[in-house]
Amino acid sequence: MNAKHSEAAARFIQNRALEEWHNETLFLVRKKRDSQAITLPEWEQLRQLASQIKMHTITHLDKYLEQFALRAEANGAIVHWAKDAREHNEIIHALLRERQVGKLVKSKSMLTEECHLNPYLISKGIEVVESDLGERILQLMNKPPSHIVMPAIHIKRQEVGKLFEEKLHTEKGNSHPDYLAHAARLHLRNEFLTAAAALTGANFGVAATGDVVVCTNEGNADMGTSFPKLHIVSMGIEKVTPDYQALSVFIRLLARSATGQPATAYTSHYRKPRKGCEMHIILVDNGRSDIIGNPDHIQALKCIRCAACMNTCPVYRRSGGYSYTYFIPGPIGINLGMLKSPGEYAGNVSACSLCYSCNNVCPAQIDLADQIYKWRQQLDSLGKADRTKKLISGGLKYIFTRPGLYNTALRLAPIINKSPRFLIYNNLDAWGKGRELPAFAKESFTQMWKKGKIKQHP
Amino acid sequence: MPHATFGLFVPCYVNALYPEAGVATWRLLEYLGVDADYPTGQTCCGQPMANAGFEREAVPLVKQFHSLFARYDFIITPSASCAVFVKEHLEEMNGRLYEICEYLHDVAKVETLPGKFAHKVSIHNSCHGVRKLRLSSASERMEPHYSKLKKLLYMVEGIEVVEPANADECCGFGGMFSIEEPAVSVCMGHDKLKNHLATGAQYITGADSSCLMHLQGIARREKMPARFIHIAQILAAGL
Amino acid sequence: MSTKNDILSNIRRHTGQTYDMPVIEPAAIQYPDAVARFAEVIKSVGGSAIELQEGEDINERIISLYPEAATIASNLPGIRIATINPDEVETPHQLNGTALAVVQGEVGVAENGCVWIPQNVKEKAVYFIAEYLIILLDKNKIVSNMHEAYRKIRFNDNGFGVFISGPSKTADIEQALVVGAHGAKGVVVLLTT
16 A cells, blocks of 8 residues: 555645645644743753753663663552554453453553554453543544544534534534533543543653653543553653653643643653552553664654644645544654555655754654655655656756756757756646746856856846 | 855756846856856756655766866855755865855855845745755744845845745745645645735745745746745846 | 563664763743742633732632532641542542542642642542642742752652643644633632742
8 A cells, every 4th residue: 555645635635625724723833832932942952952862762762661660660550561562452451351341441642543452452342432532532433533632633613513412412503612522521521430441641751750641631641540440551662751850851842842832731640550559551662662773763763742743744734634644644654654664654755845844843853854855765665656756857867967968958948938847847747737837038047158148247 | 265266056947947046146246256157067956856755866966066066165056955955965065055145144244235126025935945054043943033035135225025924834845745746735835825925025035946936836827916036136136 | 571571672782872861951941930920821721820818718718719619629627618528538439529629739830830739639530520629839839940840849658640730621622722621620729828
């Protein structure tokens, strides 16, 4: 499979009203991020520190993971290690089965999305309830998230209204967000009180203390973990951070970068299981340890999943999350998808104009655009290069390495009034879809120079 | 540097489509007392192929560039993105190769320009100009606001300079991106044009003709009343 | 154990160039009036900070803020108006229906309106399940930024703590801000001395 982002994006843009709303709404989030960042004179210094802390941690990951696991176990948690998605899912299923858990309530976790946990557990007969409002909406619609922080950003309120009428028996035709969110509060309150286990992700794991840190605005992770006897944490191994001083840097950056808030409403530290309860932490590799050995892409491991790169990306904003084939869209998703399976996700690599805005907003200074540039250099050897582009590039090289031919073409172009195909990249169809061709100058600069016209003033 | 030698690098599409930007660059150098040479064997720096994923196709062009331009003390070009590409692929060009505005502002440190351009112009900040060459502050970075382009433009008499909303958002050209992702590319360009036109400016100007070419193509197709001019042409007014 | 070893050895095998830990001493923001800034930020995130006046009775103040709160949960000795003691419930579920909880915060953070609350009740549910939340905080315990806060926070034996910054909220429907997603619909920080 090599579905092309460009084709899915074209379909998204056909609904111009939704595209404009999506674009403008996410850019507002980017601007909210700016207005938060500017309140801190040390902002750029924090980004630098975040990057340095991450590079240090990633390149001493064995030490920090062992320290984290040791601390967490000393605190009374049980630590599991999972090499891949299958092991992760099986560990969770075993924990639930052994305790005869019928219903699991979840807070948002991109890692469980990565591992396809929900369908796996459902196939084993376990009821899985997403508790983040956006995730719950999508779960009831049977759709995947289109953004990693605002998962239902592509869904309109009327669709939610209709969905809730059917599933939660809300009033007909009422799609006011206040009303719908309140209905969800009541519905999910009941789920929190009746679930036998809670699963959360982890924004950070602190090696020095064994804390699992979870940031939410809704308080759903906290509600979820307040009632059942079992709390399961799914945590990617790159989430470990050395100590509180390192953590403080990330906490200052995360919410400001993600949603333009000074902090999430809740920054929760889970250090020990609740009295008489269990806390299990699953440390998941699933390809991460391989990335450490990839100098071109190691920086992808610095990601703290804030989605600032999506909100600023002019391509993501105008094409929507579903036009990317990897479950994480946008600049970081292009890179993570390629790291997961280049054959499968190469169709996303075109979704970048190399504007470098993502590099500048990333709170961990990931070289996102540079990495996309590097992936492009590999597409041909993967057999995934766009044929047209390949032909054009070959043709361009042919003509550009032959200055005589090039100059002849330049001289002839305006005369034969035929497009200089090599200059407009030979794919007139694609260029001409929404643009006129540029007009040729009567004389090229080279011709003028040769005739001595440049030095001679008119 | 009285005996410094200068080579003029006129990127391929400027050469063929917008030679007036090259002419203006040469005139600006002449105004500074520089007699710039133009090696006629030059074609393209290789950027379009490399950004498309064919860096190896670009290698011979980078070599060709080197053999043509290595002999000059300074190489000046009217294109921010080509300047960036060459500098990133030929390390020795750092400190020698300059985009014309960068050269005027940082090296020649011009304080005045003789020309007059009594129009309202909207600056098109190109991505490579802003985020690579640092011709202006980037909106994502928390740094003091500056714009070398604006500063230079204000040296021209009679000019009014404005910037569009979202002043450094990408216009969607992106080289081969414009061909591989035409729908998004045109959508981005359309939005950019709308923002430029909303300023009420009579001209859209910038340091990258490639962005302007893309916007011009959309403006013509959609019959939007936009006029484009390379920034060197404004700065060289009257020269 | 073998999975753990596999992962760790794969990490070691792949680790090439290593990087040092930076010195984490950013020129972090300091507010000349941290209390005022704290109040300002709390307001911007949908909560409020109110200074208890000298001689003012805390219970009366709470009643004046939430005159209709029928069930008030608190284990704090000075809160006479409490109707439920969250230390005495058998299960956290019994806290469902709490109108107002009054809890103790330990560190306030001016830059983001956060208040650190180490779990000092039997069931942490009380912090999240109440419709409205009042956090008592000594205003001398407000610091400027998170670096300072993380040097000050302490846990007790319950092993849970949370920074709360304003009420629970969501913008998951069309980015329209709705206050009161799952947790408190309103948060008041009562500043004491």
